[in-house]
Amino acid sequence: MSRSPLRYRYQQVEAWLFEGIEQKRWRLGEKLPSIRRLCQLHQVSKATVLHALMHLEAQGWIEARPKSGYFVTYHVNPPKAAQSHNILDVPRLANVSDLFLDIMQRSAAFDLLPSSPTLEESPGIRTLNRSIARALRQQNTQESQYYDSPAGDAGLRSQLSIHQARRGWRVESDELCITSGTQQGLFLALMASCQPGDIVAVESPGFYGVLQLLETLGLQVIEVPSSVNHGMDMEALETMLQRWPIRACVVAPAFSTPSGALMPIDRQRRLLDLAERHDLVVIEDDIYADTALGEIPAPLKALDTSGRVILCSSFSKSVSRDLRIGWICGGRWHQQIQQLKVVTQLANSRFLQQGVAHFMAEGGFAAHLRRQRQVLQRRRDQLMMSLNEWPIQPMTISRPLGGLSIWLELPEAVNTLNAYSEALRQGIVITPGPLFSISGRYANCLRLSFAHPWNKQRLQALARLKTLLFK
Secondary structure (H helix, E strand, O other), rough: OOOOOOOOOOHHHHHHHHHHOOOOOOOOOOOOOHHHHHHHHHHOOOOHHHHHHHHHHHHHOEEEEEEOOEEOOOOOOOOOOOOOOOOOOEEEEEHHHHHHHHHOOOOOOOOOOOOOOOOOOOHHHHHHHHHHHHHOOOOOOHHHOOOOOOOOOHHHHHHHHHHHHHHOOOOOOHHHEEOOOOHHHHHHHHHOOOOOOOOEEEEOOOHHHHHOOOOOOOOEEEEEEOOOOOOOOOHHHHHHHOOOOOEEEOOOOOOEOOOOOOOOHHHHHHHHHHHHHHOOEEEEOOOOOOHHOOOOOOOHHOOOOOEEEEEEOOOOOOOOOOOOEEEEEHHHHHHHHHHHHHHHHOOOOOHHHHHHHHHOOOOOOHHHHHHHHHHHHHHHHHHHHHHOOOOOOOOOEEEOOOOOEEEEEEEOOOOOOHHHHHHHHHHOOEEEEEOOOOOOOOOOOOEEEEEOOOOHHHHHHHHHHHHHHHH
């Protein structure tokens, strides 16, 4: 593990812990000093210590165990992190494969085996449903005859403001606008800040939904290499900004899909510095932040002092894909975004918003996230254990600290796109690597989700998939 010059306090703590692991001060399976003890030893804040621990966990050296602390988990030969490509692209119009629509029609964006029942009933969803039913019962006749305001329900925006403050971002409720999910938020952000023909930088590999939006809006795409550990490559982005008039950058700093990368604070600051120097609009996809397996990281927007970051998020990944409620903080484009929302949607359902607001105000959302954190970590670990049994080399696996999926990089001879049709014939739906780029790359890569329980049927499907890929 190479060490760069230490510029931040968290890097000093990280280096001290790594040295202790390397010198066997703490051996495999042993517990590290508590967060409180580390704060005392290094005279730093809890946030600084957590940042250092998250970095080490992302690299596979330690793991967090609920209510127990952090433990050493490295292996003699720790898995090498999946590498991103280092070829700089040129801007081009997006042309998204029909594969995306096919996967969505099968309701399988995050399920290897959509035909398998999900037996685990979520207490959080039961509580949410009761809150929504309560709001519907209390809906009066007068309200039902009028559209909701363009900004959305004031009570929900107030609860979102409180939730964001807990993760380190102080935002006023009148700076937020309710949307019908993150995808609509991204659509409104791009419409408000870009004109047809503009160039938009995206992560590579990155979210295929963004590529679809860029194609629809007639925007050019330039793909910026992204690491599974640290997200978008800032040096590559800077080179591109010097070469082309890039108008906007769509980025997911917190657990980006498909790899689950978490962008370090120093890269976030550099991104905002580049945005200021090149008049770049930064559109933050924050949809996975609430799936954090540890403390929910503050958004990039929390560092924004000039209103040039547009944040988009929703409840679809943290609570329910069926709950089409999201939010957007438009910064300097806030008013224009609200006007575009009225033109494209008119309004959101008032009683649904009120139900979610009640769910949050009564503590249901916070309790759901605490339970979900443990469930997702178990499912992630179970998936990684199953994949580590595959006798395939070379093979690299990302180890995300949040999100719903891992990124699997297989030998170059494997073509996951070719395996898609054969897998379908066996009832298995995979998400091939080329879907996350318009460049044709990542044919030997695969996104696998741990959003659903690993019951007997899904484990059998995973075993069959191994046979299909390496026959």
